[in-house]
Structures are given as structure tokens and as C-alpha cells.
Amino acid sequence: MNETELGSIDATGQLDADDRLKPEFVRSVIDRVEAGDADGARALVQPLHPADIADLFELAPAEWRPSLAAAITDLLDGDVFAEMNDYVREELIDALEPAQVADIASELDTDDAVAIIEDMEPDDQREVLRAMEPDDRAAIEEALSYPEESAGRLMQRDLIAVPEHWSVGDVIDYLRGNEDLTTDFWEIFVVDPAHRPAGTCQLSWILRTPRNVAISDVMKREQTLIAVDMDQEEVALRFQKYALISAAVVDGAGRLVGMITVDDIVHIIQQEAGEDILKLSGAGEGDINEPVVESYKSRVRWLIANLATALLASTVISLFEGTIERMVALATLMPIVAGVGGNAGTQTMAVTVRALATNQLTRSNTWRSIAREIRVAVLNGGTVAAVIGLGVSLVFANPQLGLVIAAAMLTNIIVAGMAGVLVPLTLDRLQQDPAVASSVFVTMLTDSMGFFAFLGLATAAGLAG
Amino acid sequence: MNETELGSIDATGQLDADDRLKPEFVRSVIDRVEAGDADGARALVQPLHPADIADLFELAPAEWRPSLAAAITDLLDGDVFAEMNDYVREELIDALEPAQVADIASELDTDDAVAIIEDMEPDDQREVLRAMEPDDRAAIEEALSYPEESAGRLMQRDLIAVPEHWSVGDVIDYLRGNEDLTTDFWEIFVVDPAHRPAGTCQLSWILRTPRNVAISDVMKREQTLIAVDMDQEEVALRFQKYALISAAVVDGAGRLVGMITVDDIVHIIQQEAGEDILKLSGAGEGDINEPVVESYKSRVRWLIANLATALLASTVISLFEGTIERMVALATLMPIVAGVGGNAGTQTMAVTVRALATNQLTRSNTWRSIAREIRVAVLNGGTVAAVIGLGVSLVFANPQLGLVIAAAMLTNIIVAGMAGVLVPLTLDRLQQDPAVASSVFVTMLTDSMGFFAFLGLATAAGLAG
Structure with missing residues (x-):
């Protein structure tokens, strides 16, 4: 049986093995939009999950996205925007009226609404906020008052908090009796009279306990609390370490001000873990939906930096021009x-x-890790040096040249191993992101040292004599 | 207020700003173990969260881990092992008797028990399984029958499944009346008479609904089902895309056989997203707890592969030895x-x-992405070529040399851009992991093409004439 057939969420059968919309489907929607057949397009899109409607916009060619949006406006709810790639969303939001954006944002949890609004121009932002209900506006304005990428921006304010003296029955009656409570929660928070969290209670515990038991006997007192100004990366690591589903967010006075749920964290973990590879290679945001000019700007900076380090290596080589001239095999x-x-x-x-x-x-374990990397480097260096040394001795029928390249290779791999661990560690100690600048320094060291060790040893050995 | 003070989970105040145990604390535990003061060590470790006890083993020097385990055996429950780094755990498990391992594994959810047992030697594995209760053994043996890194290994078999005709009240009475049901669930599954999932119900919906409502009116029919043989990476992407908290796992006949919860997925997302950087750089598993010899083996393979591509580049240079001899600045x-x-x-x-x-x-969007990367490459290449071309023209007072290096640079950056997108895409189409081998091919192309374009153009231009 096919995997996608199993997922009854794929009501339309339009997903491929990777859970992405098939190209033929995307094509047929665009064909209808192109033909001005909005009803036809809407009929195709209607059965999709909001995450797949969001995908549809990412997969559609950029020039057709506004017409697509116009054709299926009534299907474009907040959930679709919440799931959309940042660049694609920004482009669409720009094309909408502030009142439309306000309508969409009002439907969303605070965190998703903030994600849409935080990137808008200040003027547009003000207009959207003015068009919202006072309650929604207050929630979003408060969230925007916290630093970007902090817990305060991630949290939602809709949560269930109950006093310590309630019984399980009181909690259930409260949940059943209040129409306007949220339905998106996995734990409830028990608070003291000052609204400080006293404990957390999984819903399964409540469901498995008789009505007359006190909630304070069911709740867990050891909780992982999140400070409202904590960085989202630290929040994500804490969720991961303690396997959290949701966590209370508290202000400086320890009062419960919001809740973060794991579904918002999953995106952050993915993003933070994946972005190191992009940073380390100097590829900036590295999003395939990023405008070309943005990608150019973020990447060319690193290429120019790399050019500078390459010039340094080139200078090292030029010190030995005489040696190279006499023995061009060195080059x-x-x-x-x-x-x-x-x-x-x-x-x-x-x-x-x-x-x-x-x-x-x-x-x-810093010293242990450094020692460990040096041991690996010695083993690697020894092996590679032996292979290249032997090969060069034989091919050039020059054992001395083989010895020189082997010694240079061993030296450079050990230098590389030390630089590879010390450079990121040093940047980290200096409160810099080690993924961002490590590459430039390490390449500079391995290039310069490679040329210097090899050409220097060759000169010293009188190889080109 | 300090972040860690806020987390009352840190009862001991022994965590630093990154939620990791302070070195002084690790040191003082080891000091007590060294002094043979097991009671003292146990008193220090007792208040820690299982995830922090697991950390303690990772942070303790390898030679002290067995004595530490001996000193605090009674604190070493399944949760601690479930949180431990794979290498550290394997080492400790090796030092334990099969009966002890069986005791630990029996305490755990199936997925965590499998994680401990799957890496053991076949003989030890059999002995541990023989020492377990028949029920636990059957569950683990079934899990082990699924492929590694598949949904079948990840899932737990303890879940709540109820028939469609029950009311909300029936569900609550069932949960309250059965002592031996699991307490670790966030959703319940509604199944048809053939035990196929008919819908999923969040616990919050049950808690907010009167007892007499039918569960089939509360549940959501659109569910994301996971096939038991689905790869864990696809499972993780599906959890992320549809913001799932838990999902039903079904066998080939569509019957409910298990459940996967998001807390197990969070580790996988982190790991899968983070491992691309390690694969792309040829660093293997890249775990700092990996034995040195393992790291050596996985890394030296790629260095040797890199040596081979460097030899190819070296051969390209040797074609132009005459040119270099006449104009050593080219080198x-x-x-x-x-x-x-x-x-x-x-x-x-x-x-x-x-x-x-x-x-x-x-x-x-494949063609669009290739076109996008070529446009970025042209912009980058143009900029870098202009800088280096102008610089070389001035420094060497040789505009022709400047023109040659600019043309070579532009060519190579465009080749690099095309290779950078086409090589991983091709490997992906060939069902190979693009992160693993892309680097070798791309470096081979950019090195060889860089030398060929520059030295070839210089020769053609008669620069060294």
C-alpha cells in the first residue's frame, strides 16, 4: 500500500511521496487561474489542508501568486498564512489591503499573528493594528514589545490557568461551562493567588482522576518555566531536553503571562539546526524563495572575505617564487x-x-574535546601523509620530495584540526555565533599554512637547489 | 532575575545559562566518587532531573563513568538512559549485566527500550530479551522486526483507542476505571470494528464537551496516519508540516498498531537537520562522544577522496607547467x-x-531554482571578477593578466553555481543522499575548472609568451 493513500488527510490524492503537491496538480490550478476560471481553481484547492494551500503558493511561479490569491481569497485563512514560507507570505501580504490583513491576523493565535505583522513596514503595521479589535490589538502590541526571536513573541496568551484549591471536577465544569476558552491546549497551569505558576497538569492526568480529587494533588510541581525574554533557540533546546509539550511563560515577577506549545517549537528546532550549514558556508538565509538580489548580497560578502584570505595565501606563495621557478612541480x-x-x-x-x-x-568537556580532535587529526594526518608521500616519491622518483609533502601534509592537517576546534570555541567565548565566521578564519589558516609548510620545507630541504 | 532561577526544575541551582550542569558540580560529584563516598555522590545527584543525570555522564570524564554508575545505581532508571547520548549509553550498557539491562528496559516505553537494545550485540540482545517479561519482550521483538529508523521502531504500543459508538462519558469512565492504562497520551484514537482509525480526538475537546455527546461527533475525521514502515525522517517532516502532537501508526491493512508522539520526533528533527552539515563536510556522525578511532575511520575516507580530487586538479596544473615556468606569478x-x-x-x-x-x-520548482542559482552566480561572479581583475591589473601593472583572472573567476563561479545545484539534485534523483557525496564532486569541479580556466586562458592569451 502506498504511503500517501494511508494518510486520509490527503483527501485529493494530490500529494507525492514527500507529502508535497504533485507538479501536475500545481499546473492544473495555475492553468485555471490563467484561463480566468476562478471557480475551477477554487474547486481544486478547496479540499486541501491549509499547509498544502500554503505549499501551493510556494510551488506556483511567483508571477502567478497574486492572481491565484485573488481567485481563492475565501480559502486564504490565517492558518494558510501561518504555514507559508516567510518570503512568499511577505510578498502576498504586501499585495493585500490593511483591512484584509487585519481580518486574517484576528483569526490567528497571537504568535502566528505576530509572525505576519512583525515584518511589515511600520506604517502598514500601524494601519493593520488600527483595523483590529482592541483585544487582539493589545495582545499583538504586547508581543511586539518583546525582542525579536524571544519567548514573548512565540507565546500565546490564550491558556487555561486554574487556582490551586479547585478539584478535578471544578476544572472540568469550568472547561465545559465557558464557551470562549481556547481549545488549543495540552496542559493546564495551576496558579497561586499572585498568578504565579504552582504546577502543571497534563490533560490525561485530569481525565484519569475522579472528580473529587484536588487539582493540586494531580499536578506536577517541578515545572520548566520560560522567561518571557529568553531567546527562542534556548527555548527550543529546553523543550527538547525536557521533552516538553507546552510550557508556562513568566514575566520578571514570576507571573504567568503566556504559554508556548511544542508545535511552534518544532519549526524553530528545524530552522536553528538547519541554518548552521548555511551560515558555515556563507549562504545567508539560504531560502530558495529569497529574492535573487537578497541572496546575492548575503553571499557576495563572504566571497569577498574569502577573496581576501585567498590573497593572503597568494602572498605566502609569492615569497617562494624563486623556489617554484627552479622546480615547477612544486606549483x-x-x-x-x-x-x-x-x-x-x-x-x-x-x-x-x-x-x-x-x-x-x-x-x-572543552579540554577533553580539544585533545580528542588533536588525536583524530594526528591519525588522519599520518594516514594521508603516508599515502601522498609514498605516491609522490614513486611518481616523481624523488623520495626527498615525497618526504617534504608528507611532512607538510601532516603539519597542515594537525593545524587544521586545532583551528577547526579552537576558532569556533573562541568565537563562542566572545559571544559570537561560531557558525558565522569560523569558516573564513579556518580556511585562511589551512590555506596559508599549507602553502607555507610545503614551499618552506621544500626550500629548506634545498629541493630546488 | 536570572533565567535559571525561574526554572524551578533546577532545584539544585546547578545549571548554567545553557541549562547544562556547571563544571564545579560535575567536579564535586566525581571527587566524591573518587574518594569512594558513594552516599555523598548520591546525595548530590538525587535532586537532578533524569535529563541532567544523563548529562552528568556525558560531562564526566570517560574513565570515571563506570564508577559513577556503580555509586548511583539506584538513581539510574530508564528515563536517564533514554536521555543519554548514544555512545555514552552504549559504553555503560556494555558494563552492565543482561538482567540489569532487562530491568531498565522494562521500565521504558517500547521506543526508548528499543533504542537501548537495538545497538547491542546479537548475543547480549537475546540474553536481555530472555530476562524480560513475556509482554515486554513481545513488544520489543515486534519493534525490532521493523527496519531501523522506521516508524515501527519509534512508535509506542501503549495508547488509548475507543470504539466509535461511545459517548464522551463512556470515554472518561473507561479512562478513570482502568488502572493499567498509559498516562502518556495527548490524543485518543477512535477505531472502527476492524481496529482501523476512524478519527482522532484531542483531550481538550473531550474535557470541553458534555458527557452525553457521542465521541464520533467530537473527533476529527481527517487524520494524518503513519505507515509502520515509513522512514523516520519522513515521519518528522509530516509532524512538522501538519503541526502534529501525536499520530496513529497503521500496518499494511490499515489497522492501528501504535502511536508516535512529538517528544520523540523533536530529537529526530534536531538530528536530521543537524546532520547535513556533518555529512556535507565529511565528518561522519560528528558526535563529540564518538570513540576517536570511529571518528578517524569516518573522516579519513573523505580526506582520501579529497586527495584523489586534488590529484586531478594537480594534473590539470601540470598540463601548463611550461606556462608557469615562463610566468611564475600565475602560480x-x-x-x-x-x-x-x-x-x-x-x-x-x-x-x-x-x-x-x-x-x-x-x-x-526545480527549473526555477536552477535558473535562480545561475542568476545569483552571475551577479556574484561579476562582482568578484571585477574586484580581482582590477586589483591584479593595478598590482601587476598588467591589464591583460587582470582580464584573464577576471574571466577565469567569472567562469568558475558560474560553473560552481551550476554544480552546486545540479550535483545534489542529480544525487537526489538517483536516490542517493545529496548531503553525503556532493562536496567531493563540487570541489573536484571547482578546483579543476579554476586551474584550467585561469591557466588555459593565460596560455591562450600568450601572457607567458
Whole structure:
């Protein structure tokens, strides 16, 4: 049986094995939009899950997105916008009237509404907020008052908080009797008279307990509380470490002000874990929906930085022009030493950056990790040096040249291993993001050292004498 | 107020700002173990959360881990092992008797027990299974019968399934009346007489609905079902896309056989998103707890592969030895063209690998993405070529040399951009993991093309004439 057939969520059978809309489907929707057949397009899109409608916009060619939006306006609810890629959403929001944006934002949880509104121009933002209900507006304005990427922006204010003296029955009656409470919660929070969290209670515990038991006997007192100004990356790591489903957010005075649920965290974990690879390679946001000019701007900076380090390496080579002139084989061999060293540095750097990002590398095991990387580097360096040394000795019938390249390779791989662990660690200690700038420094070291060690040893050995 | 003070989970005040145990604390526990003061060590460890006890083992020096385990055996429950780093756990499990492992595994959810047992040697595995209760053993043996990293290994069999004809009151009475039901669930599954899922019901909906309403009127019929043999990475993406908290796992006949909850998925998302950076750099598992010899083995393979591609580049250079001999400045400049090109290739490759891993790059937008990367490459290439061309013209007072390096740089950055998107895409179409082998091919292309374009153009232009 086919995987997608199993998911009855795919009512339309339009998803491929990766849960993405099939190209033929996307094409047929666009064809109808192109033909001005809005009803036909709407009929196709109607059965889709909001996440798939969001995908449809990402997969449709950029020039057709506004007409698509116009054709299926009534299907474009807040959930669709909440699931949409940031760049695609921004482009669509720009094309809408402030009143329409206000309508959409009003439907959403505070965190999703904030995600839509926070990137708008200040003027547009003000207009949208003015068009909203006072309650919704107050919630969003409060969220916007917290720093970007903080718990305060992520949290929703709709949550269930009950006093300690209630029984399980009181809680159930309260939940049944109040129409306007949220339905999106997985735990309830028990609070003291000052509205400070006293405990957390999973819904399953409530359902499995007789009505007359006190809620304070069911709740768990050890809770993981989130400070409202905590960075979202730390929030995500805390959710992961303690396997949380939801967590109370508290203000500076310890009062319960909101709740964060794991479904909002899952996106952040994915994003934070995935962005290191993009940062390390100097690819900026690295989103395939990013405008070309933005991608150009973020990437060219790193290429220019790389050009500068390459010039340094080039200067190192120029010190040995005389040696190269006398033995041009050195010019053919020198990139090998620099290249393999660079690769070894990248390996160690990737390991270190990940260990730092996941809080695995702490002050307790720093020295152990450095020692570990040096041991790996010695083993790697020894192996690669033996292979290249032997090969060059034989091919060039010059054992001395083989010895020189082997010694240079060993040196450079050890330097690479040390740089790969020390550079990110140092940046981390200096409160810099190790993923962002490590590459430039490590490449600079492995390139320059590769050329210097090889050409320097060759000169010292009188190879080109 | 300090962040960690807020989390009352940190009862001991022993966590740093990253939620990791402070080095002084780790040191003081080890000091007590070293002094043979098991009671003292136990008193320190007792108040910790299981996730922090697991951390303690990771942060303690490897040689002290067995003595630490011996000192605090009674605190080492299944939850601690479930939270532990794979390598650290394997090492500890090896040191335990099969009966002890069986005791620990019996306490755990099936998925956590499987995680502990699946990596043991077959003989030890059999012995542990033999020491377990028949029920637990059957559950684990069934899980082990599914492929590694599949939904069948991840799922737990303890779940709440109720028939369609029950009322909300029936469900609550069933949950209250059966002592041995699980308490770890966030949704209940409604099944038809053939035990096929008919709908899912959030606990909050049950709590907010009067007792006499039929459960089939409360449940949601559109569900995301997981096939038991689905790969865990696809499971994780599906959880993320549809913001799931838990999902039903079904066998080939569509019958409900288990449940996966989001807390198990969070680890996978982190791991899968983070491992691309390690694969792309050829760093293998890249875990800082991995034994040195394992790290050596996984990394040296890629260094040797890199050595092979470097030899190819070296051969390209050797074709132009005559040219270099006549104009040794070419040898100093050529690594710049190759290096910056390599960097540009890595940028595009990182973007493409991430887009493929997150299912953002599909058949619908492949051509658009290739065209996009070529446009970015032309902009980047043009800028970098202009900078280096002008610089070289001035420094070497040789406009022709400047023109040659600019043309070579532009060519190489465009080749790099195309390789960076086409190589991972091709590997993906061939059902290979694009993160694993892309780097080798892209580097080979950018190195060889960099040297060939620069030295070839220089020769053709008669620069060294």
C-alpha cells in the first residue's frame, strides 16, 4: 500500500511521496487561474489542508501568486498564512489591503499573528493594528514589545490557568461551562493567588482522576518555566531536553503571562539546526524563495572575505617564487596540501559548531574535546601523509620530495584540526555565533599554512637547489 | 532575575545559562566518587532531573563513568538512559549485566527500550530479551522486526483507542476505571470494528464537551496516519508540516498498531537537520562522544577522496607547467580562482541540500531554482571578477593578466553555481543522499575548472609568451 493513500488527510490524492503537491496538480490550478476560471481553481484547492494551500503558493511561479490569491481569497485563512514560507507570505501580504490583513491576523493565535505583522513596514503595521479589535490589538502590541526571536513573541496568551484549591471536577465544569476558552491546549497551569505558576497538569492526568480529587494533588510541581525574554533557540533546546509539550511563560515577577506549545517549537528546532550549514558556508538565509538580489548580497560578502584570505595565501606563495621557478612541480603539488588541509579543518569545524549549538560542548568537556580532535587529526594526518608521500616519491622518483609533502601534509592537517576546534570555541567565548565566521578564519589558516609548510620545507630541504 | 532561577526544575541551582550542569558540580560529584563516598555522590545527584543525570555522564570524564554508575545505581532508571547520548549509553550498557539491562528496559516505553537494545550485540540482545517479561519482550521483538529508523521502531504500543459508538462519558469512565492504562497520551484514537482509525480526538475537546455527546461527533475525521514502515525522517517532516502532537501508526491493512508522539520526533528533527552539515563536510556522525578511532575511520575516507580530487586538479596544473615556468606569478594567483570558486559552490550546495532535505525543492520548482542559482552566480561572479581583475591589473601593472583572472573567476563561479545545484539534485534523483557525496564532486569541479580556466586562458592569451 502506498504511503500517501494511508494518510486520509490527503483527501485529493494530490500529494507525492514527500507529502508535497504533485507538479501536475500545481499546473492544473495555475492553468485555471490563467484561463480566468476562478471557480475551477477554487474547486481544486478547496479540499486541501491549509499547509498544502500554503505549499501551493510556494510551488506556483511567483508571477502567478497574486492572481491565484485573488481567485481563492475565501480559502486564504490565517492558518494558510501561518504555514507559508516567510518570503512568499511577505510578498502576498504586501499585495493585500490593511483591512484584509487585519481580518486574517484576528483569526490567528497571537504568535502566528505576530509572525505576519512583525515584518511589515511600520506604517502598514500601524494601519493593520488600527483595523483590529482592541483585544487582539493589545495582545499583538504586547508581543511586539518583546525582542525579536524571544519567548514573548512565540507565546500565546490564550491558556487555561486554574487556582490551586479547585478539584478535578471544578476544572472540568469550568472547561465545559465557558464557551470562549481556547481549545488549543495540552496542559493546564495551576496558579497561586499572585498568578504565579504552582504546577502543571497534563490533560490525561485530569481525565484519569475522579472528580473529587484536588487539582493540586494531580499536578506536577517541578515545572520548566520560560522567561518571557529568553531567546527562542534556548527555548527550543529546553523543550527538547525536557521533552516538553507546552510550557508556562513568566514575566520578571514570576507571573504567568503566556504559554508556548511544542508545535511552534518544532519549526524553530528545524530552522536553528538547519541554518548552521548555511551560515558555515556563507549562504545567508539560504531560502530558495529569497529574492535573487537578497541572496546575492548575503553571499557576495563572504566571497569577498574569502577573496581576501585567498590573497593572503597568494602572498605566502609569492615569497617562494624563486623556489617554484627552479622546480615547477612544486606549483602542481602545493594545492593538494592546502586543499586536503582545508577539508580536514571543515570536518572538525562542523563537529565543533554542532556540539556548541546543541549545548553538548560545555566548560566541563572543552579540554577533553580539544585533545580528542588533536588525536583524530594526528591519525588522519599520518594516514594521508603516508599515502601522498609514498605516491609522490614513486611518481616523481624523488623520495626527498615525497618526504617534504608528507611532512607538510601532516603539519597542515594537525593545524587544521586545532583551528577547526579552537576558532569556533573562541568565537563562542566572545559571544559570537561560531557558525558565522569560523569558516573564513579556518580556511585562511589551512590555506596559508599549507602553502607555507610545503614551499618552506621544500626550500629548506634545498629541493630546488 | 536570572533565567535559571525561574526554572524551578533546577532545584539544585546547578545549571548554567545553557541549562547544562556547571563544571564545579560535575567536579564535586566525581571527587566524591573518587574518594569512594558513594552516599555523598548520591546525595548530590538525587535532586537532578533524569535529563541532567544523563548529562552528568556525558560531562564526566570517560574513565570515571563506570564508577559513577556503580555509586548511583539506584538513581539510574530508564528515563536517564533514554536521555543519554548514544555512545555514552552504549559504553555503560556494555558494563552492565543482561538482567540489569532487562530491568531498565522494562521500565521504558517500547521506543526508548528499543533504542537501548537495538545497538547491542546479537548475543547480549537475546540474553536481555530472555530476562524480560513475556509482554515486554513481545513488544520489543515486534519493534525490532521493523527496519531501523522506521516508524515501527519509534512508535509506542501503549495508547488509548475507543470504539466509535461511545459517548464522551463512556470515554472518561473507561479512562478513570482502568488502572493499567498509559498516562502518556495527548490524543485518543477512535477505531472502527476492524481496529482501523476512524478519527482522532484531542483531550481538550473531550474535557470541553458534555458527557452525553457521542465521541464520533467530537473527533476529527481527517487524520494524518503513519505507515509502520515509513522512514523516520519522513515521519518528522509530516509532524512538522501538519503541526502534529501525536499520530496513529497503521500496518499494511490499515489497522492501528501504535502511536508516535512529538517528544520523540523533536530529537529526530534536531538530528536530521543537524546532520547535513556533518555529512556535507565529511565528518561522519560528528558526535563529540564518538570513540576517536570511529571518528578517524569516518573522516579519513573523505580526506582520501579529497586527495584523489586534488590529484586531478594537480594534473590539470601540470598540463601548463611550461606556462608557469615562463610566468611564475600565475602560480601565486591560481589558488585564488580555485578557492573562491570552491566557496561559491559550497554556498549553492548548502542551500540546495537544505531545500531538498526540507522537501522545499520539488519537481514543481526545480527549473526555477536552477535558473535562480545561475542568476545569483552571475551577479556574484561579476562582482568578484571585477574586484580581482582590477586589483591584479593595478598590482601587476598588467591589464591583460587582470582580464584573464577576471574571466577565469567569472567562469568558475558560474560553473560552481551550476554544480552546486545540479550535483545534489542529480544525487537526489538517483536516490542517493545529496548531503553525503556532493562536496567531493563540487570541489573536484571547482578546483579543476579554476586551474584550467585561469591557466588555459593565460596560455591562450600568450601572457607567458
